Amino acid sequence: MSNYSSPVRDPLIEGSKSYTDITEDICGPVERAPRPLFFLALLVSGAVALMGVACILYTIWMGIGVWGEHKTIGWAWDITNFVWWVGIGHAGTLISAILLLFRQKWRTGVNRSAEAMTIFAVVCAGLFPLIHMGRIWDAMFIFPYPNSRAGEGILNLRSLWPNFHSPLLWDVFAISTYLTVSVLFWYTGLIPDMATIRDRTKGFQRRIYSALSFGWQGTARQWQRFESISLVLAGLATPLVLSVHSVVSFDFATSVIPGWHTTIFPPYFVAGAIFSGFAMVLTLMLVARKIMNLEEYITVSHVESMNKVILLTGSIVGVAYLTELFMAWYSGSTYEQAAFMYRATGPFWWSYAAMMTCNVISPQIFWIKSMRRNLTVTFIMSIFINIGMWFERFVIIATSLATDYIPSSWFYYQPTWIEIGIFIGTMGIFMTLFLLFAKFAPVVAVAEVKSILKSSGDQYLAKYEAEDRAANEPYLQGTREGSLAGLAPRHKDDQP
Amino acid sequence: MAKYNYLLGLFDDEEPLLAAVHKIRDAGLNIHDVLLPFPIHGLDDALNARETKLHNAGFLFGATGTAFALLMMSAISVFDWPNNFGGKPFFSMPSWIPITFELTVLFSAVGMTIVYYIRNGLSVFKDIEPLEPRTSSDRFAIVFDLDEYGEEADMDKISGLLTSLGALEVKTKGMSKRHPSHEEQSTRGFASGTN
Structure with a gap:
């Protein structure tokens, strides 16, 4: 990365760190024994995860009749949770891939943990369509492989196949590809940092990290290939991340349900996914940076950058909500108009209100710089957005199905405790995986942070500024520019 | 010595x-x-x-993925078991774009990563003694x-x-x-x- 940094940029690494300090600060906690707080957190999240697994097993044992879904509302909490988790899984790849192509240096502080969150969120997301199938033991039927289900042998290749016109099958391919590519991208980036830990440890610990670091040596050639694969994977992941939520939105947009059948869905879903993903990254990182003493690597400037992305994507989502309402009115379609009337004023009006408040109104506070840099406000807002984005998916899914074309089929939906248990359980699974990651792997990309130290470390920025000042001061004496820059006495033209 | x-x-x-x-x-x-x-x-x-030349591997694997996706879907939906879905043609490119795209990305990423691991001599079983x-x-x-x-x-x-x-x-x-x-x-x- 180039050493150039705009003078208006705040430092991204504080505390005058050297390369040695960066290694010690990030790898040190991995090498030491965990604190009691870690075991307590792991116990709690593990218990919640187990409760979720118990609810999933109960569902599989009894059938999905134990959920509150019925013939009118056949998609409800499960698909809401699926879309919510997939959405959360969008921030990591956005940060690591798209921001790599845009050369955003603040990415290096948060990309590693955000990518881990992506993977864990997609794992949680994938659970829901699988258990919603009902017969999870037939889940492999969704993949097109030669089979004997058509009643004939495999050899004469007469098989039962999935429907390639169906967005549900596109989703299978999109989510599996996304998970695979995210894991590859994440682990390929982790290998050099695992090698750093390997070279600092001894005995059993060294053997573990030796296996995890795949024999990395950090030669010039290895790094050259590393940069090449990072760039290409980023290039591949960029359209991929945009495609995944587009395909998820096709699940709805290609159907003929009022409120679903709209062409605005792909960009609207992608913006919403990035919005919710950044909110989840902020929720966890604000806690993690405090507990793990990473304030000098994940600075307030990082938080502000993420809040800017939240403000942008949140505003796109807000415009999309209003566009939907406008199009319902402008289309002249009675069904479309009724669907949106029921959304806002019907039996689920409270979820529509929660969505509007949390996603559109409250994030507008981030137009104010001091709010973007306020950690308490950011934390509260990130929780709000997580809630709001969950309600957005619930509003889209449940309200459209509840009041379909046939009024005699109209019905209300209430989740059962099993559904609530599974949803909370996936949060436990997510937290358990994240805690294990945070303990056993470097949560900040060590090598990447070192590569931006010269351009974004606070001591270097101060040095460059001093050099700049020394070089320009003589020429600015007595000029208007000099007085504006505070380098020279006030110029006569520059009246206060 | x-x-x-x-x-x-x-x-x-x-x-x-x-x-x-x-x-x-x-x-x-x-x-x-x-x-x-x-x-x-x-x-x-x-x-x-x-x-x-690592990126060449990415391109070749990606092209393989595109070809594989189109051939697979043609073989299945046109030759092995043509099905009428709402009167759409058996060979229907627009519906196949998402899966073709995903398989292109998947093949390219997986293939390039495997080549990267081989060329860089990386393996889970490799225990090196650093210089x-x-x-x-x-x-x-x-x-x-x-x-x-x-x-x-x-x-x-x-x-x-x-x-x-x-x-x-x-x-x-x-x-x-x-x-x-x-x-x-x-x-x-x-x-x-x-x-």
Whole structure:
């Protein structure tokens, strides 16, 4: 990365760190024994995860009749949770891939943990369509492989196949590809940092990290290939991340349900996914940076950058909500108009209100710089957005199905405790995986942070500024520019 | 004396290292390899290393994925079991775009990653003995193959040069396995050395 940094940029690494300090600060906690707080957190999240697994097993044992879904509302909490988790899984790849192509240096502080969150969120997301199938033991039927289900042998290749016109099958391919590519991208980036830990440890610990670091040596050639694969994977992941939520939105947009059948869905879903993903990254990182003493690597400037992305994507989502309402009115379609009337004023009006408040109104506070840099406000807002984005998916899914074309089929939906248990359980699974990651792997990309130290470390920025000042001061004496820059006495033209 | 011997000049930052690589090559000495804690721009030019062709693998695997996706869906939906879905043609490109795209990305990413692991000699079973453990943290090393510069006089010359170029420390390291040179890593991957 180039050493150039705009003078208006705040430092991204504080505390005058050297390369040695960066290694010690990030790898040190991995090498030491965990604190009691870690075991307590792991116990709690593990218990919640187990409760979720118990609810999933109960569902599989009894059938999905134990959920509150019925013939009118056949998609409800499960698909809401699926879309919510997939959405959360969008921030990591956005940060690591798209921001790599845009050369955003603040990415290096948060990309590693955000990518881990992506993977864990997609794992949680994938659970829901699988258990919603009902017969999870037939889940492999969704993949097109030669089979004997058509009643004939495999050899004469007469098989039962999935429907390639169906967005549900596109989703299978999109989510599996996304998970695979995210894991590859994440682990390929982790290998050099695992090698750093390997070279600092001894005995059993060294053997573990030796296996995890795949024999990395950090030669010039290895790094050259590393940069090449990072760039290409980023290039591949960029359209991929945009495609995944587009395909998820096709699940709805290609159907003929009022409120679903709209062409605005792909960009609207992608913006919403990035919005919710950044909110989840902020929720966890604000806690993690405090507990793990990473304030000098994940600075307030990082938080502000993420809040800017939240403000942008949140505003796109807000415009999309209003566009939907406008199009319902402008289309002249009675069904479309009724669907949106029921959304806002019907039996689920409270979820529509929660969505509007949390996603559109409250994030507008981030137009104010001091709010973007306020950690308490950011934390509260990130929780709000997580809630709001969950309600957005619930509003889209449940309200459209509840009041379909046939009024005699109209019905209300209430989740059962099993559904609530599974949803909370996936949060436990997510937290358990994240805690294990945070303990056993470097949560900040060590090598990447070192590569931006010269351009974004606070001591270097101060040095460059001093050099700049020394070089320009003589020429600015007595000029208007000099007085504006505070380098020279006030110029006569520059009246206060 | 170990089987393979190397001389390492350790630097504490990228700029002196880069300057040193240029000066050493100007002096006509052969650099065996450079070890770094993070990638440095300009080093490939300084070492006169050719650009990696890894991205070609990504393209070839991606093209394979595109072809595989289209052939698979054609074989299934046109030949093996044509089905009428709402009067759409059996060969219906628009519906196949998402899966074709996803498989292109999947093949390209997986294939390129496998090639990357093979070319860089990375494997979960590989336990290496680092030439200098600190090069993964805060040291930058220029490595010389002492079998090439056997004479005592050569060694003194190289150490003197490294010290004058700002190396913090110059040391020798004996290895039981050979460390392939950067040219060998570039042409034959890590297969050329057993390390």
